[in-house]
Amino acid sequence: MAFHSEPVAKPRIVVIGAGMAGGRIVEEILKRDDRMFDISIIGAESCATYDRIQLSPVLAGEKTFEQIVTHSQDWYDLNGVKTHFGSWVQGIDREARRVVLHDGQTIAYDCLILATGSDPIRLPLPGADLSGVVAFRDLHDVDLMQKAAEAGGEAVVIGGGLLGLEAAYGLAKRGMKATVIHLVDVLMERQLDAAAGRLLEKALAERGVSAVLNAQSEAILGETHVEGLKLKDGRVIPASLLVMAVGIRPHVEPAKSAGLTVERGIVVDDQMRTSDPFIFAVGECVQHRGQCYGLVAPIWDMCRTLADVLTGKNPQAAYLGSELATRLKVSGVDLYSAGQFNGGDGCEDIVFRDPARGVYKRIVIKNDQLVGAVLFGEAADGGWYFDLIKKGESIGEIRDTLIFGQAVTEALAGVDPNAAVAAWPDDTEVCGCNGVSKGTVVAAISGGADTLDKVRGCTKASASCGSCTGIVEQLLKVTLGDAFKAQTGPKPMCKCTHHGHAVVRQAIVEQALKTIPDVMQALKWETPDGCSSCRPALNYYLLCAWPREYQDDPRSRFVNERNHANIQKDGTYSVVPRMWGGVTSARELRAIADVVDKFNLPMVKVTGGQRLDIFGVKKEDLPAVWADLNAAGMVSGHAYAKALRTVKTCVGSEWCRFGTQDSTGLGIRLEQDTWGSWMPHKFKMAVSGCPRNCAEATIKDFGVICVDSGYELHVGGNGGIHLRGTDLLCKVATEAEAREYSMAFVQFYREDAWYLERTAPWIERVGLEAIKARLFDEEARKALMARFLESQAVFQVDPWAEHAPQSEPAKVFSPLADLRSEKKEIAR
Amino acid sequence: MSGDLALQTPPLTWLDVGAAAEVPYQGARRVETDKGAIAVFRTVDNDYYAVMDKCPHKGGPLSEGIVHGRHIACPLHNWSFSLETGEAVGADAGKGCTPTVPLKIENARIFLGLR
Numbered sequence: 027m028a029f030h031s032e033p034v035a036k037p038r039i040v041v042i043g044a045g046m047a048g049g050r051i052v053e054e055i056l057k058r059d060d061r062m063f064d065i066s067i068i069g070a071e072s073c074a075t076y077d078r079i080q081l082s083p084v085l086a087g088e089k090t091f092e093q094i095v096t097h098s099q100d101w102y103d104l105n106g107v108k109t110h111f112g113s114w115v116q117g118i119d120r121e122a123r124r125v126v127l128h129d130g131q132t133i134a135y136d137c138l139i140l141a142t143g144s145d146p147i148r149l150p151l152p153g154a155d156l157s158g159v160v161a162f163r164d165l166h167d168v169d170l171m172q173k174a175a176e177a178g179g180e181a182v183v184i185g186g187g188l189l190g191l192e193a194a195y196g197l198a199k200r201g202m203k204a205t206v207i208h209l210v211d212v213l214m215e216r217q218l219d220a221a222a223g224r225l226l227e228k229a230l231a232e233r234g235v236s237a238v239l240n241a242q243s244e245a246i247l248g249e250t251h252v253e254g255l256k257l258k259d260g261r262v263i264p265a266s267l268l269v270m271a272v273g274i275r276p277h278v279e280p281a282k283s284a285g286l287t288v289e290r291g292i293v294v295d296d297q298m299r300t301s302d303p304f305i306f307a308v309g310e311c312v313q314h315r316g317q318c319y320g321l322v323a324p325i326w327d328m329c330r331t332l333a334d335v336l337t338g339k340n341p342q343a344a345y346l347g348s349e350l351a352t353r354l355k356v357s358g359v360d361l362y363s364a365g366q367f368n369g370g371d372g373c374e375d376i377v378f379r380d381p382a383r384g385v386y387k388r389i390v391i392k393n394d395q396l397v398g399a400v401l402f403g404e405a406a407d408g409g410w411y412f413d414l415i416k417k418g419e420s421i422g423e424i425r426d427t428l429i430f431g432q433a434v435t436e437a438l439a440g441v442d443p444n445a446a447v448a449a450w451p452d453d454t455e456v457c458g459c460n461g462v463s464k465g466t467v468v469a470a471i472s473g474g475a476d477t478l479d480k481v482r483g484c485t486k487a488s489a490s491c492g493s494c495t496g497i498v499e500q501l502l503k504v505t506l507g508d509a510f511k512a513q514t515g516p517k518p519m520c521k522c523t524h525h526g527h528a529v530v531r532q533a534i535v536e537q538a539l540k541t542i543p544d545v546m547q548a549l550k551w552e553t554p555d556g557c558s559s560c561r562p563a564l565n566y567y568l569l570c571a572w573p574r575e576y577q578d579d580p581r582s583r584f585v586n587e588r589n590h591a592n593i594q595k596d597g598t599y600s601v602v603p604r605m606w607g608g609v610t611s612a613r614e615l616r617a618i619a620d621v622v623d624k625f626n627l628p629m630v631k632v633t634g635g636q637r638l639d640i641f642g643v644k645k646e647d648l649p650a651v652w653a654d655l656n657a658a659g660m661v662s663g664h665a666y667a668k669a670l671r672t673v674k675t676c677v678g679s680e681w682c683r684f685g686t687q688d689s690t691g692l693g694i695r696l697e698q699d700t701w702g703s704w705m706p707h708k709f710k711m712a713v714s715g716c717p718r719n720c721a722e723a724t725i726k727d728f729g730v731i732c733v734d735s736g737y738e739l740h741v742g743g744n745g746g747i748h749l750r751g752t753d754l755l756c757k758v759a760t761e762a763e764a765r766e767y768s769m770a771f772v773q774f775y776r777e778d779a780w781y782l783e784r785t786a787p788w789i790e791r792v793g794l795e796a797i798k799a800r801l802f803d804e805e806a807r808k809a810l811m812a813r814f815l816e817s818q819a820v821f822q823v824d825p826w827a828e829h830a831p832q833s834e835p836a837k838v839f840s841p842l843a844d845l846r847s848e849k850k851e852i853a854r
Numbered sequence: 855m856s857g858d859l860a861l862q863t864p865p866l867t868w869l870d871v872g873a874a875a876e877v878p879y880q881g882a883r884r885v886e887t888d889k890g891a892i893a894v895f896r897t898v899d900n901d902y903y904a905v906m907d908k909c910p911h912k913g914g915p916l917s918e919g920i921v922h923g924r925h926i927a928c929p930l931h932n933w934s935f936s937l938e939t940g941e942a943v944g945a946d947a948g949k950g951c952t953p954t955v956p957l958k959i960e961n962a963r964i965f966l967g968l969r
């Protein structure tokens with residue numbers, strides 16, 4: 027072989043692929059020894075090596091192509107590297123150790139390096155071959171997109187990962203209306219949690235990129251050129267340009283046909299050696315210890331290792347895999363994600379939110395080590411966190427300040443928190459919400475404000491979101507010494523927040539917060555997604571405040587409200603159809619009897635609320651049972667809901683010898699007015715035809731006692747754990763007034779009470795007088811009723827009817843799969 | 855694994871139980887097996903976990919609880935469990951544990967490791 031017979035000849039290295047890894051490996055080798063090898067590089071792209079990452083700013087018009095070239099033709103020439111750009115390697119002849127180019131030319135090697143990168147995945151959708159359908163991988167794609175954008179119009183990007191979002195942003199900046207279609211509920215879900223994902227969604231919307239989440243693409247429409255994208259749910263989104271950014275696949279072709287070991291990527295060992303000892307591989311085409319990468323950081327590590335090995339600088343150098351970090355390149359959107367935030371066993375989250383500056387930070391700690399970080403809105407510390415993650419040292423000492431970033435942590439290292447606060451300069455801002463400085467707080471304390479409440483009263487510090495409560499308390503301690511007694515503010519909703527219910531309700535309305543993540547961000551929730559106690563409350567407050575706009579969140583509802591039936595201790599359900607005012611008919615009774623027979627149900631019981639409860643229904647049978655009851659005209663009785671339950675009635679003037687008014691009829695009408703309305707807790711009504719009160723109206727949330735001259739309205743009764751008789755609200759002359767008052771009362775309760783607070787404790791808290799004052803003001807009463815009717819227009823729907831068997835919502839009532847021996851089924 | 859142990863413990867069989875997308879975000883689906891139902895969860899961070907669908911307290915179906923963080927609150931009496939270890943956490947820590955089931959996602963499908 028030439029290399030043996032000519033002692034002066036240098037070993038020949040041939041690199042296939044002149045992308046980021048190809049350029050870098052040449053550079054790393056030359057850095058170590060620029061005379062040792064005779065190097066050739068072959069690249070399919072017609073230009074020299076550029077920074078592929080920067081294609082995003084190029085697309086957005088923020089950089090030019092010239093600015094992103096990393097290794098130019100001149101650079102290669104100067105370094106004596108032979109280049110073959112615009113050439114395609116067709117085959118590798120491992121026997122003869124040479125590569126064959128597309129034009130038949132052959133190049134001999136002593137050592138071959140594969141740096142073939144990856145190919146964008148193309149979804150096999152109908153219409154995928156239309157013109158105007160592009161990927162986002164190389165300069166050619168960017169050219170196509172730029173041309174398309176010149177004509178304006180609409181662009182659709184499939185894929186809400188890093189690449190897709192950067193493509194959409196670039197196109198929006200070039201004047202197109204850009205829409206991102208994403209399969210799951212959260213953008214960049216591999217790097218972000220839902221809270222950060224939601225902030226990102228908003229930041230992108232402000233930059234002209236809208237996102238359609240949870241959407242599956244079905245077909246690309248158009249004759250010869252793309253005209254739109256059809257989704258599985260039937261929606262069609264018009265588009266003159268469609269970008270597929272759904273992922274990448276390692277480009278393994280030359281390696282595979284040469285018979286190298288290839289799985290998902292080209293398999294290499296820790297020295298980047300493939301199954302052929304003369305062939306190495308680096309970059310995205312590689313599979314190392316089972317892992318393929320799609321970012322550049324691992325590539326730099328791989329290239330360093332391989333250069334050490336080849337030049338003999340360190341023949342034992344080993345690549346051990348890389349931790350990953352991601353930064354989104356959308357101007358003005360500061361976003362960083364590193365490590366894992368889904369770290370497995372025993373992880374603990376620390377969350378920091380600053381709504382005023384749009385900041386969300388979450389760090390994840392496991393076994394006293396930092397394992398992950400998500401930063402939104404302020405990502406300058408990303409690299410520092412990433413370093414801590416990679417080092418894996420104990421963070422025990424700096425744990426308390428870690429979330430505040432590098433500067434604070436280093437300033438306070440080893441300092442007692444009280445002493446640290448004492449040492450702050452007077453102009454340090456303590457309360458961000460109200461702009462109160464340390465000096466102001468200390469002055470107030472010295473002036474006699476010796477409790478948290480007093481400080482709040484005279485400075486407003488910690489009076490809004492409450493997250494600086496701890497610091498104000500420290501200042502009290504430092505200033506007053508032993509004279510300070512710790513004291514608590516209003517009881518927080520749960521351990522996820524400092525706020526009580528009242529502050530949260532108020533903020534939702536005043537700050538127009540319309541989703542659960544928005545509330546959590548604005549009010550500085552300390553957990554990423556709340557808990558089983560705050561989420562149902564927030565869901566209720568939001569739907570009450572924004573009936574038309576809020577999208578109900580079933581995952582934040584307790585089982586009964588999610589499944590529209592009452593769960594029993596054996597996991598089956600009970601079903602209670604509405605029986606208006608306690609009145610039924612032969613047809614209804616027959617339908618109930620038929621359901622009981624058909625589904626072989628063990629028990630039917632008359633409830634304390636004057637209706638029938640059918641027990642022992644299996645979850646998967648619920649939709650079918652409801653369908654049969656619906657067919658006989660019955661709807662859900664909401665026996666499971668924080669909502670109107672029953673309206674008990676007595677027989678009244680229609681039959682009873684003492685009856686003064688049509689109590690049964692009024693009860694039915696009250697139930698028709700109010701059924702379906704979600705409330706802070708369950709709500710029960712009753713109408714008795716005379717003061718003998720056979721319907722027990724005086725232990726109901728809203729009770730009516732009919733008398734000769736009209737209707738006595740009673741409120742705030744409870745027959746439950748703490749028996750409470752009603753208070754008399756007022757007496758009205760007509761049925762119409764009774765109904766108006768009932769709706770106004772319900773709405774006042776809905777808007778004012780705290781979640782899980784029934785009317786009895788609510789009235790004890792706010793006082794009957796406050797309720798009278800509101801309801802006796804005619805204008806206020808009419809306004810309450812109008813808001814109630816507005817809400818009912820949305821919510822007075824039968825959830826059972828919405829779950830018709832075989833429908834999409836009914837699907838989740840069946841198991842995902844049934845692997846029991848007698849049946850083997852998998853939901854497709 | 856030592857030879858003896860390998861004899862005692864049958865090897866895991868990975869079974870495809872459905873598409874990952876079929877499990878709702880912050881939700882769960884149930885898989886019926888001869889050894890009892892398994893609850894398959896998906897968290898807000900898009901992680902998947904599987905545990906036996908039976909609360910160690912009084913047998914409540916955990917798949918019907920509220921998923922928060924990496925925890926599940928039982929629908930019957932609100933005990934919370936770690937989805938990673940199956941152990942009760944918070945106020946009820948130490949009171950019980952529901953067995954976890956090996957789970958992996960491949961090509962957007964869910965596989966459970968059953969013996």
Ligand code: SRM
Pocket residue numbers: 592593594600602631632633634635636637639665671672708710725726743744745746747748784
């Ligand atoms: C079925 C029924 C008992 C019966 O067989 O009669 C019933 C059954 C339950 N009641 Fe009740 N209550 C029933 C009428 C009552 C009544 C009587 C009434 O409504 O006139 C009361 C007292 C009146 C009141 O509420 O002021 C009543 C006071 C309670 C309480 C205590 C509420 C309180 O404020 O203290 C609870 C516990 C709770 O809600 O937190 C409760 C909770 C329950 C729950 C939902 C327990 C649970 O959380 O699972 C039971 C559901 C069983 C099921 O699966 O169906 N149930 N419950 C009655 C259904 C009425 C209906 O048709 O919807």
Ligand SMILES: Cc1cc2nc3c(=O)[nH]c(=O)nc-3n(C[C@H](O)[C@H](O)[C@H](O)COP(=O)(O)OP(=O)(O)OC[C@H]3O[C@@H](n4cnc5c(N)ncnc54)[C@H](O)[C@@H]3O)c2cc1C
Pocket residue numbers: 042043044045046047048068069070071078079080081082113114115116141142143144162163164189192277280308309310311319320321322323325353355
């Ligand atoms: C728009 C965009 C934004 C990105 N942003 C980031 C980011 O912010 N952060 C980050 O870490 N990463 C980012 N990436 C990913 C990063 O660019 C890649 O990880 C990196 O380019 C991979 O380098 P590589 O050399 O392995 O592959 P490539 O850069 O793709 O190079 C492979 C080269 O080999 C050539 N080739 C393939 N087969 C042959 C053959 N048979 N003959 C000749 N030549 C061949 C190809 O034409 C290509 O030029 C981004 C990628 C894109 C597309």
Ligand code: SF4
Pocket residue numbers: none
């Ligand atoms: S009184 Fe109500 S909650 Fe108690 S056992 Fe009876 S039905 Fe259940």
Ligand code: FES
Pocket residue numbers: 909910911912913914928929930931932933
């Ligand atoms: S059965 Fe689960 S908490 Fe009681």
